[in-house]
Amino acid sequence: MSPLEGLGFGFGVALAPANLLACFVGVLVGTIVGILPGIGPVGAMALLLPSTYAMSPTTALIMLAGIYYGSMYGGSTTSILVNVPGEAASVVTAIDGYQMARKGRAGAALCVAAVGSFVAGSVGVVGIVLFASWLAELALQFGPPEYFALTVTGLALLSRLSGGSVLTGFLMVGIGLAIGTVGMESVSGFPRFTFGSVPLSQGIELVPLIMGLYGVAEILVLAEEGIRRASIAPVALRDLFPTRLEWRQSGWPIARGSAVGFLTGLIPGPATVLATFISYMLERRISRTPERFGTGAIEGVAGPEAANNGATAGAMVPLLSLGIPFSPATAILLGALVIHGIQPGPMLISAQPDVFWGVVASMYVGNFLLLLLNLPLVGVFVSVLRLPQYVLSTLVLLLCLVGAYSLSNSLLDLWVLVAFGLAGYGFRKLSIDPAPLIVAVVLGPIMEKTLRQTLFMAHGDWRLLAYRPLSLALLLLGAAVLVGPLVWTALRRRRAPAASAA
Amino acid sequence: MIERLAAVAFLAASAAYTAGAWTFPLGTAARPGPGFFPVAVGGFLCAVALLFAASAFRGGAPAEGAAGAPPEPGARGRVRVTALALIGFCLLVPWAGYPVVAFLFVTALIKRLGDTGWAVALLAGIACAAASAYVFGSLLGVPLPRGVLLD
Numbered sequence: 001m002s003p004l005e006g007l008g009f010g011f012g013v014a015l016a017p018a019n020l021l022a023c024f025v026g027v028l029v030g031t032i033v034g035i036l037p038g039i040g041p042v043g044a045m046a047l048l049l050p051s052t053y054a055m056s057p058t059t060a061l062i063m064l065a066g067i068y069y070g071s072m073y074g075g076s077t078t079s080i081l082v083n084v085p086g087e088a089a090s091v092v093t094a095i096d097g098y099q100m101a102r103k104g105r106a107g108a109a110l111c112v113a114a115v116g117s118f119v120a121g122s123v124g125v126v127g128i129v130l131f132a133s134w135l136a137e138l139a140l141q142f143g144p145p146e147y148f149a150l151t152v153t154g155l156a157l158l159s160r161l162s163g164g165s166v167l168t169g170f171l172m173v174g175i176g177l178a179i180g181t182v183g184m185e186s187v188s189g190f191p192r193f194t195f196g197s198v199p200l201s202q203g204i205e206l207v208p209l210i211m212g213l214y215g216v217a218e219i220l221v222l223a224e225e226g227i228r229r230a231s232i233a234p235v236a237l238r239d240l241f242p243t244r245l246e247w248r249q250s251g252w253p254i255a256r257g258s259a260v261g262f263l264t265g266l267i268p269g270p271a272t273v274l275a276t277f278i279s280y281m282l283e284r285r286i287s288r289t290p291e292r293f294g295t296g297a298i299e300g301v302a303g304p305e306a307a308n309n310g311a312t313a314g315a316m317v318p319l320l321s322l323g324i325p326f327s328p329a330t331a332i333l334l335g336a337l338v339i340h341g342i343q344p345g346p347m348l349i350s351a352q353p354d355v356f357w358g359v360v361a362s363m364y365v366g367n368f369l370l371l372l373l374n375l376p377l378v379g380v381f382v383s384v385l386r387l388p389q390y391v392l393s394t395l396v397l398l399l400c401l402v403g404a405y406s407l408s409n410s411l412l413d414l415w416v417l418v419a420f421g422l423a424g425y426g427f428r429k430l431s432i433d434p435a436p437l438i439v440a441v442v443l444g445p446i447m448e449k450t451l452r453q454t455l456f457m458a459h460g461d462w463r464l465l466a467y468r469p470l471s472l473a474l475l476l477l478g479a480a481v482l483v484g485p486l487v488w489t490a491l492r493r494r495r496a497p498a499a500s501a502a
Numbered sequence: 503m504i505e506r507l508a509a510v511a512f513l514a515a516s517a518a519y520t521a522g523a524w525t526f527p528l529g530t531a532a533r534p535g536p537g538f539f540p541v542a543v544g545g546f547l548c549a550v551a552l553l554f555a556a557s558a559f560r561g562g563a564p565a566e567g568a569a570g571a572p573p574e575p576g577a578r579g580r581v582r583v584t585a586l587a588l589i590g591f592c593l594l595v596p597w598a599g600y601p602v603v604a605f606l607f608v609t610a611l612i613k614r615l616g617d618t619g620w621a622v623a624l625l626a627g628i629a630c631a632a633a634s635a636y637v638f639g640s641l642l643g644v645p646l647p648r649g650v651l652l653d
Binding site: 051167168170171174175177178181185187188190192193216219220223224225226388390391393394395397398399401402405406409411414415418421422425426429430444447448451452455456459460461462 | 504505508512516519522523526527530531532533534535536538539540543544546547550551553554557574576577578580581583584585587588589591592595596600604607608611612615616626630634638642644645646647
């Protein structure tokens, strides 16, 4: 099936009534969680994962993916109107978006953000079609050494790019890998760190772990910050249209943001957040009037908003073509695939075309639904913020508790939720990003399996990793990412005294 | 201070993990056993935890900006109550059952976090416990814990 035929087939799947409804529910929930501080897209996806058990795999994935990219739209709304980013990827939007709102141009900022997100989402779909098919074909040549090298490099990149120092990134990776070894070992069935507990022999569930680290921890932080009441700028429907000049100023930033976002999404790390910062810096640097940035420049809204949506599309490429997630959100999507008995990886496109093409096409449909939903209903969505924060926090915690229990009706999942919630709060106090931990929990078992297969193939000779060009290239890339900045800094330090002496 | 405490906790946990991993069969390089990967992970974890501890005790970079602004009065109390409510939920739910514990959980949090009156907190507790028990227990068919009295 050619990419164009595949996309046509995908639209047939995505427009089936059940899938269309799932897409609508997903983007609606995504918009609301994007608006609300307290539960981000990752926590919401984890919370709703059990509700997808009764759905078909395609429908489940369409809904969960809808939450992921839908949250990017919702986040921009509160950034612009209230100066309270609903999630991290909308922090940059608040800089100029809120200033525009203060000047009475909130409607124009919201419209440009929504159109920019739509364009980037659409560009992202084309990118997925082109990149994922190509990467999946390449990945068919991957053996255990290449997969092992890919997981090592992915985790190294994630440690380097996540917030905080490389050391804390490594610490999170180490803890994640250690958590991934709990339970029955896959080859021999040997129990590891189970302490005689039957539920622990199944390992530690990913979903309560994510709910704890992202949902519960966030509520604990909100409880510490106390009650805040948002004052919301009113937006009339007639104010939603940007002027001709504003459209002209937004066009290229949207195009550049879409490309920057998609490419950043391909890299392991906090892609959506990183993409918005890169796009903002890029727009400011190439602008003829950089002094306008920070005072309500529409380019500062258009670029980053396109970038964060482009990044959600880019992040789907390694998941759909390699079966390897490089972010907590795509780790949940992988979990959903596995729960529904689907083997993710390069064979997904040919073995499950309805899942692959259906999800890809649904992203286009979802972006269109978001455009229809977000502009006329912006006032309704923002009114969600009027719900007192303590009511919202209590409800989210109760939902997390029931949601975690309902996964496998196990009290162990409740304890995992609470333990990782408290740990997540501690990580926040230490300014440590837990994303590498989650990705390491998912990649750990893959890493162990492929390492054992590699050593078995090579009769215990590690040099096999260096003999195969692809695995060597991947490992060198990982090493360059880790060591490169250190070498660069050392070189600059050496040059600086030489220059001052001259 | 918090960085140093965390560093000690990370070190202790890493050492305990590695000690546990050494008790599993290691196998050989050609045929790795179930202990092979955990021992490697343990070694990595211990090395990183040591570097983190060294950095924390030198007052180094890992947790820069962690302290932030000092918390407002009552902030720690709200966190403590929320954490205790979560732990209490896990401890009590097998014994008292979901509806009772959900009611206590919501009432306590609404009262403490919202600083509301008892009537509002009790009403919210009853409404949330009943609604969530109906949605998850009856509509979605989740066998919520009923407690020792009803079992």
